[in-house]
Amino acid sequence: MQTVTHREAMNDATEPGNDRQPVATPAATRSSVPLPPGHTTVGTVTTETPLITCRGVNVFYGDKQAIRHVSIDIARKQVLAMIGPSGCGKSTFLRCINRMNDTIPGARVEGHIAIEGQDIHDKSVDVVQLRARIGMVFQKPNPFPKSVYENVAYGPRIHGLAGDRAELDEIVHTSLRRAGLWEEVKDRLQQPGTSLSGGQQQRLCIARAIAVNPEVILMDEPCSALDPIATARIEDLMDELRESYAIVIVTHSMQQAARVSQRTAYFHLGDLIEVGPTDKIFTNPSHKLTEDYITGRFG
Amino acid sequence: MNSTSEARAEGASRVVLRTAAATQAIVAASIRRRNRAEWRFRAYGLLAVSAGIAFVLFLFGTIIGQGVSVFRQAYVELPIYLDPQIIDPDGTRAAEVLQTADYQSLIRSALRERFPEIEGRRNLRELYSIISSAAFIDLQRRVVADPALVGQRLRVDLLADDAVDSLLKGRTSRESPEQERRLTDQQLGWIDALAADGSLRLKFNREFFGNGDSRDPEQAGIRGALMGSLLTLLITLLLSFPIGVAAAVYLEEFAPRNRVTDIIEVNINNLAAVPSIVFGLLGLAVFIIFFGLPRSAPLVGGLVLTLLTLPTIIIASRAALKGVPPSIREAALGMGASKIQTVAHHVLPLALPGMLTGTIIGMARALGESAPLLMIGMVAFIVDVPQSVFDSATALPVQVFLWSDLPERGFVERTSGAIIVLLLFLLIMNATAVILRNRFEKRW
Numbered sequence: 005m006q007t008v009t010h011r012e013a014m015n016d017a018t019e020p021g022n023d024r025q026p027v028a029t030p031a032a033t034r035s036s037v038p039l040p041p042g043h044t045t046v047g048t049v050t051t052e053t054p055l056i057t058c059r060g061v062n063v064f065y066g067d068k069q070a071i072r073h074v075s076i077d078i079a080r081k082q083v084l085a086m087i088g089p090s091g092c093g094k095s096t097f098l099r100c101i102n103r104m105n106d107t108i109p110g111a112r113v114e115g116h117i118a119i120e121g122q123d124i125h126d127k128s129v130d131v132v133q134l135r136a137r138i139g140m141v142f143q144k145p146n147p148f149p150k151s152v153y154e155n156v157a158y159g160p161r162i163h164g165l166a167g168d169r170a171e172l173d174e175i176v177h178t179s180l181r182r183a184g185l186w187e188e189v190k191d192r193l194q195q196p197g198t199s200l201s202g203g204q205q206q207r208l209c210i211a212r213a214i215a216v217n218p219e220v221i222l223m224d225e226p227c228s229a230l231d232p233i234a235t236a237r238i239e240d241l242m243d244e245l246r247e248s249y250a251i252v253i254v255t256h257s258m259q260q261a262a263r264v265s266q267r268t269a270y271f272h273l274g275d276l277i278e279v280g281p282t283d284k285i286f287t288n289p290s291h292k293l294t295e296d297y298i299t300g301r302f303g
Numbered sequence: 304m305n306s307t308s309e310a311r312a313e314g315a316s317r318v319v320l321r322t323a324a325a326t327q328a329i330v331a332a333s334i335r336r337r338n339r340a341e342w343r344f345r346a347y348g349l350l351a352v353s354a355g356i357a358f359v360l361f362l363f364g365t366i367i368g369q370g371v372s373v374f375r376q377a378y379v380e381l382p383i384y385l386d387p388q389i390i391d392p393d394g395t396r397a398a399e400v401l402q403t404a405d406y407q408s409l410i411r412s413a414l415r416e417r418f419p420e421i422e423g424r425r426n427l428r429e430l431y432s433i434i435s436s437a438a439f440i441d442l443q444r445r446v447v448a449d450p451a452l453v454g455q456r457l458r459v460d461l462l463a464d465d466a467v468d469s470l471l472k473g474r475t476s477r478e479s480p481e482q483e484r485r486l487t488d489q490q491l492g493w494i495d496a497l498a499a500d501g502s503l504r505l506k507f508n509r510e511f512f513g514n515g516d517s518r519d520p521e522q523a524g525i526r527g528a529l530m531g532s533l534l535t536l537l538i539t540l541l542l543s544f545p546i547g548v549a550a551a552v553y554l555e556e557f558a559p560r561n562r563v564t565d566i567i568e569v570n571i572n573n574l575a576a577v578p579s580i581v582f583g584l585l586g587l588a589v590f591i592i593f594f595g596l597p598r599s600a601p602l603v604g605g606l607v608l609t610l611l612t613l614p615t616i617i618i619a620s621r622a623a624l625k626g627v628p629p630s631i632r633e634a635a636l637g638m639g640a641s642k643i644q645t646v647a648h649h650v651l652p653l654a655l656p657g658m659l660t661g662t663i664i665g666m667a668r669a670l671g672e673s674a675p676l677l678m679i680g681m682v683a684f685i686v687d688v689p690q691s692v693f694d695s696a697t698a699l700p701v702q703v704f705l706w707s708d709l710p711e712r713g714f715v716e717r718t719s720g721a722i723i724v725l726l727l728f729l730l731i732m733n734a735t736a737v738i739l740r741n742r743f744e745k746r747w
Contacts, residue, residue: 102637104633104636104637107632107633107636109559109560132639132640132641133639134639135636135637135638135639136638136639139637139638140633140637142630142633142634142637144630146628146630146631146633146634147634148631148634148635148649149631149653158635158638158640158648159638159639162638162639162640162644162648163639209634212634212638213637213638216638216639
């Protein structure tokens with residue numbers, strides 16, 4: 005549908021936004037990266053402190069377009085929640101940010117995604133380095149079938165972050181502590197990570213992600229396989245981690261989005277419908293579709 | 304249109320209006336039919352399984368019934384005087400002299416000593432033929448190994464003739480007329496006398512496990528064939544495992560999905576179904592005729608069997624790689640592991656048990672294969688036990704094939720005996736595969 009590629013869009017973008025965007029705030033005009041034409045998202049997609057900027061992102065699986073023309077900023081020290089009905093492209097978009105879609109045969113990503121102004125699709129960017137900067141936690145807890153220690157030590161090991169054994173111990177220790185898991189596993193670091201409970205496994209995965217000291221943590225429905233108690237622990241953890249990292253979370257639970265996030269993005273059938281401060285989205289959404297979803301009319 | 308929809312509504316209502324009892328009756332009738340069908344299906348299944356078990360039992364029964372006696376062999380224990388006058392008259396004790404000495408005459412004089420009453424050339428020849436004509440080989444081997452034995456009196460187990468052996472095992476009858484027997488009445492008398500004082504007995508058959516092939520059944524053993532099989536399998540394993548695993552990893556983890564890889568995949572699957580004799584022909588054309596490698600050598604056998612087992616190993620390894628959950632790959636890639644690190648650190652260790660299982664099953668198939676080895680000349684009559692992969696050799700299944708052609712009773716027994724050894728190896732390999740799978744299969 006959108007035949008203009010993002011680069012052309014960038015060059016032609018003499019006028020950011022368009023007439024169909026009623027709520028362009030002054031913050032949007034101050035943003036360093038202009039919005040491409042054809043931008044239809046309601047609300048403020050830009051932020052004061054953008055770490056990652058996405059402009060006009062399209063994803064195709066073969067001939068099928070999974071997400072259309074998504075533009076959004078991801079801010080530092082903030083949790084961005086992405087909500088929407090199943091199959092609306094939230095996870096697909098999340099996986100664009102650390103280029104995990106590269107691993108899916110037939111997947112094609114168009115558009116401009118930059119971290120601190122550096123295009124992540126640029127030839128000079130190594131995908132390995134990118135993923136070290138942008139950690140990811142998956143829907144199903146997926147610890148490696150190795151010991152708890154080895155799970156956390158894996159990232160620092162492959163990236164050569166620890167000079168010696170003591171330093172590695174220190175990293176493992178700190179990461180487990182920050183993930184709120186240390187007290188529970190300190191006596192069984194050598195036991196397999198898969199022997200932990202589901203909630204512990206997910207926190208182990210978070211510890212594993214923060215062990216390489218990333219700037220962003222992407223979470224793809226991290227609590228959908230967990231019980232309410234484990235979920236509450238992870239949510240508390242997210243609140244703490246927000247002090248140091250930018251967090252993007254995909255969730256099916258609107259309550260969870262409301263509890264943990266500062267900004268919320270609503271996706272619908274591959275379109276980014278509305279972005280705004282979480283309290284505004286949940287109390288006074290601007291778009292009809294958002295309102296229908298929030299009020300439980302569908303989804 | 305209106306009328307049809309009305310009719311449909313009416314039909315629907317008729318079904319709905321059926322009484323609960325009437326519905327139950329219809330269901331009950333169909334349940335009886337369904338139960339009968341299920342019972343019938345179970346009976347067919349049970350029948351098929353029992354037929355299978357019966358055939359396996361019959362197979363094992365006949366093979367073990369015919370072959371288990373091969374592990375024991377008739378030996379005559381006689382005191383033998385290692386006469387220095389005959390073995391080494393000059394007293395040099397040189398290996399060459401000891402090698403070529405006339406041990407046969409020592410055995411004969413021991414026999415004459417045991418039966419001093421027998422006279423006449425014909426009678427003596429009958430007496431001598433109780434002992435295998437190859438019995439001296441063992442004596443010669445012992446003396447060459449230890450020259451100090453010369454001049455001593457030794458009690459030696461002499462290999463009996465295969466006619467004596469089969470008589471002792473009850474395979475030939477004493478009752479048939481003398482002309483139809485291989486043993487005369489007076490030979491039977493001597494055999495009884497030797498058996499009565501305990502010098503003629505069935506003992507562990509060291510020839511069967513220690514010798515190569517022979518024209519005399521009592522001398523023929525499986526050691527040559529076993530060594531040939533082991534050397535061949537060694538080559539096969541060394542080549543097919545790394546190549547197969549590398550190919551599987553590349554195809555599964557790295558290769559782009561396109562027409563070329565599709566064609567490769569189809570070809571691998573087809574190769575797995577190619578008759579093994581075709582691989583033999585290929586080996587003959589490529590390795591022996593084109594590359595000029597030695598005929599009948601385990602090296603060429605191993606190369607041919609590598610071609611044969613590669614598709615099996617690749618298919619099994621790919622299945623094992625497919626079995627590794629994608630979440631593990633995602634976890635590693637998400638951590639910033641490179642593709643090769645993901646495969647080497649996480650995917651391969653998890654897939655290895657499955658790969659090893661596939662490899663062992665492929666090896667077991669290679670061990671039982673005879674047709675391709677016939678094509679490359681591993682079917683020759685070879686007495687010497689092969690010492691390297693370049694020596695002429697034969698393989699166990701081929702040995703079975705060779706012996707099964709021979710008419711002597713002793714070879715019938717040896718055919719089954721070799722099959723027992725072969726099956727034992729296959730059993731061990733398959734058991735190893737199962738144990739590996741159960742022990743090292745990680746759960747996640």
